Amino acid sequence: MENGAERWNFLGDGKLKATSGTTTxxxxxxxxxxxxxxxxxxxxxxxxxxxxxxxxxxxTTTIAEDAIVDAVRSAEFNYYSPKPGLLPTRRAIADYLSRDLPYTLSPDDVFLTVGCIQAIEVTLMVLACPGANILLPRPCFPSYDAHASSNNLEVRYFDLIPEKGWEVDIEGVEALADENTVAMVVINPGNPCGSVYTHQHLKKIAETARKLGILVVADEVYHHLSFGTNPFVPMGVFGSIVPVITLGSISKRWLVPGWRLGWLVTSDPNGILQKSKIVECIMGRLNLTSGPPTFIQGAVPQILEKTGxxxxxxxxxxxxxxxxxxxxxxxxxxxxxxxxxxxxxxxxxxxxxxxxxxxxxxxxxxxxxxxxxxxxxxxxxxxxxxxxxxxxxxxxxxxxxxxxxxxxxxxxxxxxxxx
Structure with missing residues (x-):
C-alpha cells in the first residue's frame, strides 16, 4: 500500500470506551x-x-535485591514519580535496550509502566480509534483480547503455524488487514508457544507491516530468554522499516514478576510516531494512571548495570x-x-x-x-x-x-x- 505512510495520522485520536473484560x-x-x-x-x-x-x-540475583534495599534506605525515592517515570531510570532502560539495536534510543522513547500488563493496556487504549481493528496472533496471551474488547477495538486473529516453529502466517495477515487496521501484535519469544523468531522472519513481518501501513506492537517481556538455535532479535532492529512499539519488563529475565516494573518504548528512528501524535497520546494515557513504585524505579539503573x-x-x-x-x-x-x-x-x-x-x-x-x-x-x-x-x-x-x-x-x- 503506497499511501501507507499517510495513515499514521489515523492512529493518534484514540477514544476510551470501557466495556466488560474477557477471559483471563x-x-x-x-x-x-x-x-x-x-x-x-x-x-x-x-x-x-x-x-x-x-x-x-x-x-533473582542478589544484585537486584541489594539495589532495592539501597533504593529504599537512601530515602531518595519516597516521592511521587513523574508520569513517564524517573529520568535516570528511563535513560538506563534506553541504554540497556540500545545494546541490541542499530540506533540509540533516547530516554524520551521510554515510558515506565506497572508491569507489561499496563504497557499493553496503554498501547491498546491509544490505538482504539473509532472503527479501528488490530491483528492478534492465534494463539495469543489473552490480555490483548481483553483490553481490546474493553476499548471497543475490533480484534482479528492471524494464525501462527505450528509446523514452522509457530511463525506468523504472513499471507493471513495481508488477507485480514484493511484500511481500518492500526497494528499487529508480535510476541517474541513466544508466550504461549515457546518460539523464537529468526532475523529473517522478523524482517519479513516488518516489511509486511510497512506495506500495509500499520504499526508493529512487539511484546518482548521474555526478551533474551532464548535457549535454542535462534538468538533473540528485538523487533526494534527493524524500526527504520516500520514504527515499533516495544513492550517489556524486568519481570521474566530477572525473575521478579511481582515487582511490576515494565516499559513501553517507541522504536522509531524516523519519528513517525512523534509526528502522528502517538507519543502524545501515550503520555496522555499515562497521566490518567499511577506508575510503578518510585523506589523500584530508583533501583533499576543499578540492576541493569551490575547484573552479570x-x-x-x-x-x-x-x-x-x-x-x-x-x-x-x-x-x-x-x-x-x-x-x-x-x-x-x-x-x-x-x-x-x-x-x-x-x-x-x-x-x-x-x-x-x-x-x-x-x-x-x-x-x-x-x-x-x-x-x-x-x-x-x-x-x-x-x-x-x-x-x-x-x-x-x-x-x-x-x-x-x-x-
Missing part, C-alpha cells in the same frame, strides 16, 4: 484449581502459571534443561503431541487428541479432571484461542516438573481408550 489466564487457572481434591496428600503441581519466582532454583552474565547464563541453562525434560516426557504420551521443542520463554504448546481418551470431551474437560484426579494444573488452549491444545510451563523446579509430567502420563494411561 488467572481466572481460568483459578477455576481449574478449585477442582483439586483437598484430600490428595500429594502437593499440587502448578504447570499452568507463568511465575518462576515461586521456586528456589529461579531466585553469569546470572543470565544460569537461568538459561535451567530453562534449556527443563524444556528438554518437558519435550521428552510429552513424547511418551500418545494422546499429546508437541509440534516443536520450545526454544524460548517458559512455555510449550502441545496438541491434545481427546478421541484417544475415554470420558474426556475437550481440553477444558481434560484440565479440570487432571486437577481433580492428579492435582496438576495445566492451562487449556481454549483460554488462548486454541481448542484442544494445552499450554504447559516448564519454569518450575526440575523435580516438580518430572513429578507433574509423570502424573499427566498416568492420567492419560488411565483414561486411554481400550484397543
Amino acid at each position: 489466564v488467572h481466572g481460568v487457572l483459578l477455576n481449574i484449581r478449585r477442582n483439586v481434591d483437598k484430600d490428595d496428600p500429594r502437593p499440587t503441581v502448578p504447570l499452568g502459571h507463568g511465575d518462576p519466582s515461586l521456586f528456589p532454583c529461579f531466585r 552474565e553469569d546470572f543470565f547464563s544460569k537461568v538459561i541453562v535451567i530453562l534449556r534443561e527443563a524444556a528438554h525434560i518437558c519435550y521428552d516426557r510429552i513424547m511418551e504420551i500418545p494422546c499429546i503431541t508437541c509440534p516443536n521443542k520450545p526454544e524460548g520463554s517458559m512455555f510449550v504448546m502441545v496438541k491434545l487428541n481427546p478421541s484417544l481418551l475415554e470420558d474426556i470431551i475437550d481440553d477444558m474437560d481434560f484440565c479440570l479432571k487432571l486437577a481433580k484426579e492428579d492435582s496438576v494444573i495445566v492451562l487449556p488452549g481454549v483460554a488462548l484461542g486454541m481448542k484442544n491444545w494445552l499450554r504447559i510451563t516448564f519454569a518450575v523446579e526440575p523435580s516438580t516438573l518430572e513429578d507433574g509430567l509423570r502424573r499427566i502420563k498416568a492420567f492419560c494411561q488411565r483414561h486411554a481408550k481400550k484397543q
